[in-house]
Amino acid sequence: TPALYIVATPIGNLGDLTMRARDILASADLVACEDTRVTGKLLSAFGLKRPLIAYNDHNADKVRPTLLDAVRQGKAVALVSDAGTPLISDPGYKLVRDAAEAGLAVTAAPGPSALLAALVLAGLPTDRFLFAGFLPPKSGARRTALGELASVPATLVFYESGPRLAASLADMAAVLGDRPGAVARELTKLFEEVRRDPLSALAAHYAEAGPPKGEIVIVVGAPAEQEASADTLDAALRRALAGNST
Numbered sequence: 129t130p131a132l133y134i135v136a137t138p139i140g141n142l143g144d145l146t147m148r149a150r151d152i153l154a155s156a157d158l159v160a161c162e163d164t165r166v167t168g169k170l171l172s173a174f175g176l177k178r179p180l181i182a183y184n185d186h187n188a189d190k191v192r193p194t195l196l197d198a199v200r201q202g203k204a205v206a207l208v209s210d211a212g213t214p215l216i217s218d219p220g221y222k223l224v225r226d227a228a229e230a231g232l233a234v235t236a237a238p239g240p241s242a243l244l245a246a247l248v249l250a251g252l253p254t255d256r257f258l259f260a261g262f263l264p265p266k267s268g269a270r271r272t273a274l275g276e277l278a279s280v281p282a283t284l285v286f287y288e289s290g291p292r293l294a295a296s297l298a299d300m301a302a303v304l305g306d307r308p309g310a311v312a313r314e315l316t317k318l319f320e321e322v323r324r325d326p327l328s329a330l331a332a333h334y335a336e337a338g339p340p341k342g343e344i345v346i347v348v349g350a351p352a353e354q355e356a357s358a359d360t361l362d363a364a365l366r367r368a369l370a371g372n373s374t
């Protein structure tokens with residue numbers, strides 16, 4: 129059926145491609161992807177060969193109308209990323225926005241995302257979380273960005289690269305305080321590793337061990353809940369009692 133399909137692909141383990149994702153890719157008239165070589169390899173691993181078109185930060189504004197026209201003309205267009213779920217620190221939101229605005233059908237084939245895989249392995253509360261994507265590469269801008277997140281009462285999730293990991297963790301410990309954290313690496317792959325420790329210990333570990341290989345997600349616990357002081361409690365109690373007696 130003609131539509132724009134947002135299709136999640138594996139973040140390492142090919143077994144994670146869903147059956148529905150495979151079916152959609154197998155019958156897509158056009159597969160829009162970040163890098164045609166990366167997606168070409170993925171398709172051939174499943175014995176598929178489909179017309180590919182690059183859709184990335186360099187050409188998105190030019191290619192977007194082409195993709196929308198294809199759907200308008202009755203084609204099934206699939207959008208994939210190099211890995212994981214499109215639009216999550218990856219291109220695609222403007223394509224979805226414009227397709228929806230044009231009244232075209234848009235549907236998702238959900239599946240792997242490093243964000244959720246790391247969150248569920250971190251051992252931190254999952255009822256409220258904020259995904260903050262990649263932090264700025266330079267420490268000054270990174271600390272400013274972290275400052276904006278410091279009071280958010282939720283678990284925080286960041287994408288990061290090996291070379292910047294130790295410095296980012298040190299900035300987190302400095303700006304957010306020494307909260308519990310987790311570093312998830314190479315998820316779903318052979319050398320999957322999750323290290324759970326306070327931010328300062330994680331920072332010290334990676335400063336000492338050197339930059340780890342592979343892809344990384346950092347998960348950080350929410351700020352400790354402010355304990356109500358005895359004075360605050362007393363005042364609240366007096367207010368409540370006063371309210372009841374009148």
Ligand code: SAM
Pocket residue numbers: 139140209211212213214215216217218240241242243286287288289312313314315316317343344345
């Ligand atoms: N859209 C993707 C998703 O849904 O996970 C994320 C794309 S983003 C450009 C790539 C980043 O995701 C990496 O730098 C890393 O932080 C994280 N990532 C991707 N695959 C990973 C894996 N197997 N293990 C840990 N982190 C991963």
